[in-house]
Amino acid sequence: MTITRWLALRPLLRSPGRTLASVLGVALGVAVFVAIRLASGSALAAFSDTVDAVTGRANLQVVARGDGFDETLYTRVRAVPGVQAAAPVVQVTALARPGGFRPAARPDAAPDAGGDTGPRYDETLLVLGLDAFVEAPFFRMELASGERGERGAGSLSATGGEAAAAGLRLLAEPRTIAITRTLASRHGLRVDDSLTVLASGVPTPMTIAAVIESEALQQAMGGNVVITDIATAQEVFGREGRLDRVDLLVAPERRDSVRAELARLLPPTAAAELPQGRTKQVENMVRAFALNLTALSFIAVFVSTFLIFNTMAMSVVRRRRDIGVLRALGMTRGAVARLWLSEAAAIGVLGSALGLVLGTLLARGALRVVGRTLTDLYLVQQTDSLRLDPFTLAVGASLGLFATLGSALLPALEAGATAPGATLRQGQRIESQPLPLTALGVAAAVSLALMVASALWSMQSHVAWGGFAAAFFAIVGFSLLAPGATLAMSSLAAPRAGRLGGIEAALGARALREAVARASTVVAALTVAVGMLVALHVMVGSFRRTVDTWITQTIKGDLYVEPVGHRTSGSATVLPPDLVQGAREIPGVAAVDTYRATPITMNGLLAFAIGIDLRVQRDFGRLSFTSGEDARTVLGRALEGGGVIVSESFAHRHRVKQGDVIALPAAGGAAQVRVEGVLFDYSTDAGAVLMDAATYARLWNDDRTESLALYVKPGASADSVRAAFVALCGPERLMHVTPNAGLRRRVLAVFDQTFQVTWALQGIAVLVAVLGVVSTLTALVLQRGREIGMLRANGATRAQVRRMVLVESGLLGLTGALLGCVAGVALAVLLVQVINKQFFGWTVRFQLEPGIMLQAVALMVVVSALAGLFPAQLAAGRAAAEAMREE
Amino acid sequence: MNRPAALEFDRVGKRFAFGETDVRALDDVSLAIAPGEFTAIVGRSGSGKSTLLNLAAGIDTPTSGEVRVDGRALSSLDDDALTTLRRDRVGVVYQFFHLLPGLDVRENVALPLLLGRARRADALARADALLAEVGLGPRARALPHTLSGGEMQRAAVARALVHEPALLLADEPTGNLDTRAAAQVIELLRDLGSRHGATVVMVTHSLEAAGAAARVMEMRDGRVVSDRANAGARPRA
Incomplete structure (x- = not known):
């Protein structure tokens, strides 16, 4: 342990900048994964909790297939042998606002809840119409009468008598409701105050008669639950004679037989289901959306593995002499490899821990955006309570740790395999071995062939994950092309750079070749980040244009009318x-x-x-x-x-x-x-x-x-x-009366909103890649200290040294961006023609926009050059004498 | 009017801080080397020889005193002016050659000219000429790692002379070479330095190498402890 501390952990502290970049790389990868999983998990969990809360203790339900069923079914269901208790339910989600309703002075000023005129209906309520006489076994109507005229929730405590009185008031007085303590305290509402709900666009003031005590309902939909008498609910929402559900309590051992009997009895408009059934359905519905986001969040993790790989590999190169000494002193190969793995593990643990914290913070933002999308697309109500699911956190932490260890494995093995004699000689070249370019090329070709095969297989067999497999092979294949691309860029750029920018530019271009292993790892990271950026742009752009054309061509109504x-x-x-x-x-x-x-x-x-x-x-x-x-x-x-x-x-x-x-x-x-x-x-x-x-x-x-x-x-x-x-x-x-153009704008706004998370995820992947540029160039500059010292001794100005490093970083960006554009087109085809088709079944007209690629290339060259500023300054600022003293 | 000394140290001191320890690398050193002189500075490791050379090249700054090259006080020059001085007036040869691995030999030799914005063709022609002088004409297009140690050092000497410097500084130029190669490099420094009119200051701990110099200074603990003419030195060409 002491040796590990000395030799593996101390170096981390001695290069705090490089360690920080690596830790941050892992942390961002983990954070993105955790944030997305926590956000979509929380949205679903909130939905599932709401379902549980409004179900009460029911262990079987008769649910409507479609828009409710005839209420006479209730008596027949209740009579089924084995049913111990049955409660009819009308359940509606509606917009509401605290206070009563005052019509707007001018009729045309009112009709838009989302507009600037008229009062805003900001609260989304779950209205439960219940029958107080049969509710006792389900424990939903735990009501308190509250104290009239006193604000706040503190005074709202119930006694048995109060509860009964509150329940009676709901029955006896028309248009009365009970609201949760949470909702009451949020708006400072008290008993006898009004709450106006929108029923088919008609503002309907309801009087608060009681307060809901049930703890479960305080949490459901963030406490936005109101209970009313079932007849009131039917009348207000135009559901006379209809029920949405009958909740049942049956003896657990007889549940299957009751279910079978109900299946025989029920009309096609209703079905007997376990209470979890609805949650399952919604989970199925949003699965594709959540899975796509999760897959995307892996990109940041993937990019960060390149960063770790580089950090560890450079640590091996930098300390090759140390390894030689250790091996000469009797350290085994395994022990040397373990030293490097320990160093990686330390980075992995720190990065994962930081990633969990960052991820939890990011998740709050993601929850808002993901939640809004789920509401827009799947009508799942939004929540703002983040659930810290331990499983997601554990998976996120393991992902960070194993990705780090996995990417450090090769450098660790290389460290272990170093012969003691070789490392003790002076004047080693930066790289110990030339890159196996042919092998890398063959591997790239195999990977790209597998990409095509997976894509074709996915399209033929309708196996959705085949598209992801194809995308994975594309990413791996193009990453493997990075060394070849880096060498080609160096060869092409060096003479031209020399002519355009002088010898320092040529030296910067040639430096890519000198450090091709390290440089190409950064290029691979940039390729993946840019590839996804381009692919998403092309996919979203194609999709958006397809949707826009679809609306313009097919939606021909002049005015679209719907109640607020x-x-x-x-x-x-x-x-x-x-x-x-x-x-x-x-x-x-x-x-x-x-x-x-x-x-x-x-x-x-x-x-x-x-x-x-x-x-x-x-x-x-x-x-x-x-x-x-x-x-x-x-x-x-x-x-x-x-x-x-x-x-x-x-x-x-x-x-x-x-x-x-x-x-x-x-x-x-x-x-x-x-x-x-x-x-x-x-x-x-x-x-x-x-x-x-x-x-x-x-x-x-x-x-x-x-x-x-x-x-x-x-x-x-x-x-x-x-x-x-x-x-x-x-x-x-209150009606929305939207002209054709307004509808088009609204559809496109929802569309753009859906992809907000995508851009955030993508931005983080690019950030990780840029961290890789900074960290790798810094390390390369430090490694080339003597070379830079020699240049300074031979008359290179600081500005020339700075330009040399900036040309090198700019070319790294250019290579990554160009290869990324090619990868991006391949990934875009996969996203549009395979993944999107298999998951959502939409035909999207593929449209390539060269502008996007030009922008991506320009962006990456500028960003990479900016990322090179610090290493460039470091190189220029290093005293030549100090560099030479490192002898 | 007398010509100024090619290199002059006036009560120069240099200290390095290593943690809490203050190491005095040069202690009140004064010396003057006349134009065209071939001087060897000898001494054990840590005696301050290389520090002296770095100060002379203007790649390090003294803690006290003044260093003058061609009569110009280096402390009066900013970084750009120092760089220009190095580029125009000073050439440096190192023990480990420091050739850039990605450039071929002639490109390495032409580097100081190219850094000074010379025309590429001119710089390469000049490099070719110098490589011919050091006997490396046929290896001009080779990459450094294919050269022997002696060849690499000859290339480094050519690079140090390519811009016709007034002052040629050599830091242990034979430290990494076998005897035969070392002798060749010393010959080159002496003859080429003289032919190109350069003042040569060579730091070495090799007595054989020092034997070629007309003047030998010995350093110990950061001070010059002896300064003598070398009667046995062969006159420069």
Whole structure:
């Protein structure tokens, strides 16, 4: 241990800068991984906790397949033998704000909760409609009456009598609710205060009658849970006669038999599930998104292994003479190798520890962004409470440690294999052995061949992770090309640099060749970072343009109408029929398309069944189909035969193609429908089945509408139609009435938001690569002390020495960037054509933008040159005499 | 008017701090070397010879006193001016040759001219000429690691002379060579130095090498303890 401390740990302290760069490299890699896993884990855990909290003690549930089921089912379910307790539930997510509702003075000033006018509805509430008479066994209605007129949560403690009185008040008084202590204290709400919820866009003031004591519900959705009487919930949210769930308590040993009996009894609109079922479904849905982010977070770890490899390899080169002495003194090869591994382990432990701390801090930011994306794309409610999952932390720490040890293995073995005699001679060249260029070239070729093979295999067999394997082989393959590229760059650049920038520039270019092993490791790190940067830019750019073209070409409505809160409440939003009819009668309106959707489960996966007016789409819309057929033909067929059209991601997920007949889990039972076309659609990767509103109404016994698209007659003004519609809604209903261009902006904003995390991850990978440039160049400069001293002794000015190092660092950046661009194109093809296709099923039109590559090259040359500033200054500032004294 | 000394040390002291220990490498050294002289400075390891040479080359600065090259006080020059002085007036030969491994021999020799922004073709032609003088003409395109020690040192001598310096400083130029190669290098220093009109100051602990010099100074513990003309030295060409 003493020897290890002397020989492995002390050197780390003697070069604090280099040690810090390595530790930081590992830390950033670990941090990114941990942050992403913690953020997506926390978002899912918050969802799962909410599910648990609102389920109470139920151990089996009857859940709606789609938009609720008939409430008469409740009595039949309760009567099933083995059911000990049953509680009906209406559950709606809705926007709300504290206080009562005051209509805006002018009708058109109100209709936008997200706009600048009118009050903002910032809170997303989970409204639970419960039946107080049957709730006791589920422990959800632990209520306190609170003390009227006193602020704060401290005074809100319950006695048994109070709880009963609070429950009664919910039953007896119309439009009363109970809120959590958390929500009450956040807004300083007290009993008898008001909270206004949006029901289908209608602000509905509710009176706070009690406070929820249940601890679980204080945590669920960050405490944004309100309980109301089931009848109130049905009335306010237009769900009369419908239930979303029946929670059951059954004897554990009889659970399977009860489930079997329920399966026999239940209509297709309902299913018996374990309470974890919904969590599982959501996990499945966001899995692809989370997996892609995790894969991306590995890039930073991968890049940091190059940095560690270089640090350790240079430590071996620098201390080769020490190794010779140690070996001459009797240290075994194994012991020498272990010394270097100990040094790496110290870096790994420090880096991982720092990485966990950084990762936890970053996770808070990531949670906000990831959470927002999950809300936008998958309607999973956002959370701000970060869960420090010990497993993720352990995996992150192990990843840091093993990546460090793994990357130090080769240098450690090289240290061990050093012959004692060889190292004691003076005047060793920097590198002990020439690089095995041929072997590296062959390995690169094999790796790139495996990339192609994995990609083809993934596309043929639909195995999604094949795309990741291909990306891995691409990264490895292009990294292996780095030494060749570095040598080529040195040979090409040296004469030109000499002509352009004098002898110092030529020397800088030649230095790459001299230290090719170290330089090419940095080039490999830069290649990977730039490769991913370019690939993501190309992928996101192609995707964005595809989506933009899709919106512009296919979304033809002039005004899109939805109640404020529609995106939160989903199918619990209903527009009154007279409003829909009124919209049709507005002068200047050519047609009105209606929209109604319900979540369905097919093959265990979530999808959406959507009813729209196919006639309006046929006559006014311009939907685009993968078959290339004209929309009129496809929609005409669907209208005639009562068939459906499916989105591309649905077709991909369920292996469905045009002409197939699929069994839709409709309210009246499985409905056999024919797929008349596969639609380009980028609105959700969950997959959608679209049908005519009449077919939807028949299959789901539901002819209601939740949102509209208005088509304006040629020559008519969309603004006047908008004004007329807003007036029709009146001041008491808050609506988003979005013009076509606004919708396009909104879709693209959600799109850009989705990729925010991606850019953050990418930025960190580039940062790690740049750390590699700084650390490696610094070490190389120190290693070349004598050479620099000689140059100074022979008349090189400080400026010339500085320029020499800057040319070297700039060329490192240029080589990495150029190779990275090539790697980037390959990775972009994999991302667009393989990974994206296999995970999300979207067709993205691949578009290469040379501008991105030029920018990446310029960026990396500048950043690398900047990274070379410190080593350059160090080199220029070193006294020549000192360098020569190092003899 | 008298010509100034090619190299002059006026009560020069140099101290190095090693941790808490203060080491006096040069202690109040005064000397003057006339233009064209071939002087050897001898002494044991640690006697201050190399420090003296580094101060003369302006790559190190004295703690006290003044160093003058061609009558110019080095303390009055900033880093750029010192660099220019080295580039124009001083050539240095080291024990370990210090040829850049990535450059071939003629490029190494041309380096001081190229650093001074000479035209590439001129610099290389001059390097070729000097390499021919030191007997390395045929090895001009070879890389340094393919040369023997003696050849490398001859190349280093050519590099030190390529820009026609007034002062040629050599730090243990034979320390790493066998006897035959050492003799060749000493010959070169003496003859070429003379032919190119350079004042040669050579630090060595080899008495054979010192024997070639016209003047021999001995250093001990940072001081010059003897300074004598070498009667046995062969006159310079």
